[in-house]
Amino acid sequence: MEQRFRSSENSEWGDFPAQTMCDETRDFPIPLEDGKNRTLGELYDRTPKELISKVMLEEKVFTTWYHRRFVxxxxxxxxxxxxxxxxxxxxIHDAIALANLIYCMPSKTSEDVTRIFEEYHKERLPAVTESYNNSRQLARVSEKGIVGRIMRFLTTYMPVWLWRIALARTLRFRPQVGFIKAIEAKGPVKPVVSASEQKSRAMFEGQQTTAASL
Ligand SMILES: Cc1cc2nc3c(=O)[nH]c(=O)nc-3n(C[C@H](O)[C@H](O)[C@H](O)COP(=O)(O)OP(=O)(O)OC[C@H]3O[C@@H](n4cnc5c(N)ncnc54)[C@H](O)[C@@H]3O)c2cc1C
Structure with missing residues (x-):
């Protein structure tokens, strides 16, 4: 079987390598709140075989987000x-921003489609870049060597107030769907203004006012 997978294109990603990966890691301990000594193997045994796959860990913010009518x-x-x-x-936030912009798209012409895709990219790129950088930093806790050890120490003993400052940078990006009733922004982290939400909210409220006056 191994021979068959080695010579195919899926040599690293088929069922057989996934099973090998499970076999190699099944004794890995996992901390659960019940305090018992649990292992990854227990999770694998409870998971239907067809749902287990090996995925490639990729980290990248791509340059191209749209082309013509594709986004x-x-x-x-x-x-x-x-x-x-x-x-x-x-x-999910991407989907919200796109839905907002599609909602208030003036026409279905190619020019308008391209314009809303540009607006979508402009709004979402800073938020995504922030999350990307934050995720990279947090991923360092699993590094081997001195850097990983320092990161594990820092994240374990970091005071809550410092966590709040760190998390606030990503939590401030939370656009809402503008064409339904707004949810009151609660909590200490003020959301950044979402241009797509503002646009669709303005259109939605305009339509509500018109409907009420008829
Ligand atoms: C181990 C792990 C832990 C994670 N933990 C978190 C977390 O705690 N919080 C968090 O916010 N995110 C987490 N994520 C990330 C999150 O799962 C993904 O970012 C998210 O699922 C991306 O959603 P998506 O819709 O863009 O893509 P996907 O969820 O990958 O959806 C794409 C869909 O397209 C389907 N598809 C692919 N090709 C085709 C095709 N040719 N035709 C038809 N359908 C196709 C796929 O089957 C899939 O259903 C985690 C990811 C991993 C791997």
Whole structure:
């Protein structure tokens, strides 16, 4: 079987290498709140085989996010290290920004499509870059050697107030869907202004006012 996979294009990513990866790591201890000595193997045993796959760890913010009428969002245009826990968050925020802009797109012409994609990219790139840099820093906790040790020490003993400052940089990006009722912004971290949200909110409120006056 190994021979078969070695000679195919999927030699590193098929079922067999995934199973090998599980076999090699099954004794790895995992801390769970029940305090018992758990291992990765216990998770593997409870997971249906067809859901186990080996994925490539990529980290990159791509330059091209759109072309003509095609647009990318989420992992397709920015891959963040899972250590930051922000990949899905940024993907959802991309979708919100795009939906806002599509909602208030004046026409379906190619020019308008390109223009909203430009606006989308302009709004989302700073947020994604912030999350990308933050995730890279947090990923260093799993590095071997002195850097990893220092990072593990710092993250374990870092005071809560310092964590709050660090997290505030990424948490301030949280656009809302502008064409439904706004959610009150709570919490100490003030959200940065989302241009797409403002635009669609203005249109939504205008439509509500017009409808009410009829
Ligand atoms: C181990 C790990 C832990 C993570 N933890 C977190 C976390 O705590 N918090 C967080 O915010 N993010 C986390 N992430 C990141 C998060 O999972 C991703 O950033 C997020 O799922 C990206 O969403 P997406 O929709 O862009 O892509 P995906 O979720 O990858 O969705 C793409 C979909 O397209 C499908 N597809 C692919 N090719 C084709 C095709 N040709 N035709 C049709 N369909 C196709 C795929 O099957 C998939 O369903 C983690 C990631 C990993 C790997």
């Amino acid at each position: 990318l969002l989420g992992d397709a245009c920015h891959k963040l290290n899972p250590a930051g826990g922000h990949g899905a968050v940024t993907a």
